Amino acid sequence: MTTKTTSLERVLTTLGFKEPDRVPLFLLLSMHGAKELDLSIEDYFSKAENVVEGQLRLRKKYRNDCIYTFFYASIEVEAMGGEVIYTSDGPPNAGKPIIENRKQIESITSISIKDSSCLNKVLKATKLLKDKVGNDVPIIGVAMSPFSIPVMQLGFSSYIDLMYDDPILFNKLISINETFCVEWANAQLEAGATAICYFDPISSSTIIPRDKFLETGYEIGKRTIAQINGPVALHLASGISLPIADELTNMGAAVLGVSCDEDLGKLKNKYYNKINLLGNLNGIEMRRWTVNEAESKVKEAIKKAAPGGGFILSDNHGEIPYQVTDEVLMAISKAVHKWGTYPISL
């Protein structure tokens, strides 16, 4: 009697740079759960149970190899007292920065996760999902890097100013954020998450030069990831990685989320046997793909990155836009199941 490979087994095999039965598919869908339940995005995220049901339906529909407990990026600043702005067709967005004046950093303290209703919703959803899927499917939790979350805390330009102008306040803020990030990531792991996606777009060479990364995001990331009690995927959320490739492989992460701005073949050559790749379908362009285009893009990605394992097919940003149709998502899923079976023959 043969037993069917579970999603988790498939993922673990590829993470060991070996070829599983087929390329694992991580459709990182958050808002699409609202469509499944015919709810507005705001209503959908108002209850953990909605997200549980949404994720289970999406996994079944697209034969997805993960559960994604990511609600929205601004949930962490919401927990810190920030405003969240809901729209009908996009991710809930951070409102006005919570730190309007740098001096506020001097008196800032870390928040308590157990007292945060929004974070507890995520933990509840994680626990319920773990009860449902057990060890068959990896549950991917999300934590914003202590180095990237200040974009929402201060606003982008004010944060870059701080990074260059005021190392004392910068370090103070990072230290607070580090404590929060580790606690938040570990709380999700305790609730049942299999791994944490550590989003760190500011570390990418799209946003800061290599020398700045070495003195900031690199050290912060190494310290933070070392304290997270489970596997970590380092995701640059569409940012490029090759100028800092050697350092990224040395930060303690098992997986790297890569950008469609870089050639997947080059990425594979650079990173194979060092760090696994997650990517890199263009989520923005995906909005207007035809079914044939979707199949062609999936084939191209598989051809370049799947041989030898070490590859999970996903989008390049870590969140597929709400506007991407079911038809295209289904075409991606079908293409992975058709062309992603090992040995790859493309």
Added chain:
Amino acid sequence: MEEAINQLEAALLSVDSISSEEILNKHRNIPPIELIEQLVMPVLDRIGSGWEKGTVALSQVYMSGKFIEEWVDTILPSGDPNRKYQPKLAIAVLEDYHMLGKRIVYSVLRASSFDLKDYGHISVRELVTKVKEDKIEVLLISTLMLPSALKVRELKDELIKTNSKVKIIVGGAPFRFDDKLWNEVGADAMALDAYDSINIIEKIMEEKK
């Protein structure tokens, strides 16, 4: 001037404001507009090209634009008659708090001797009113999030209803990741970076002559 261009580019990319200022001050004997055209704009052009090629990071684009904008203001204050002949310009972000792109474009345009209104974070309805009131001829929309980029369609439709002839230039991540999106939302052009927006504005000015 080539040597000065190289030096200024290196100083700006290192976020070395002291050296940048020294290099610029060495050439203060040149009339402001000529200095901007011969030294400042070529450097900003190179930095913009570096960003497009992926060799220059966004933080470097932002810090250099901000520094140059402040320096140019000292030799050519806002409203100075020597600032360029230009259409009435404004920049905005639609219903989003991600302001970095707007700030960069604003700085680079002002550093290149343009004057423009900054409407900040604004709704479609308010923006339509402002464009009409201020008789804006070229409107720049900076975006980071896809929903904000898609709002340009709504903006365009509302502007058409008011018979506005304003030209819309869009830019930002959603437009870079999908090079057909600007056309889909009804923009007149897409700028790949802040400096590219200058080329587009100048082209529009030529067409208006």
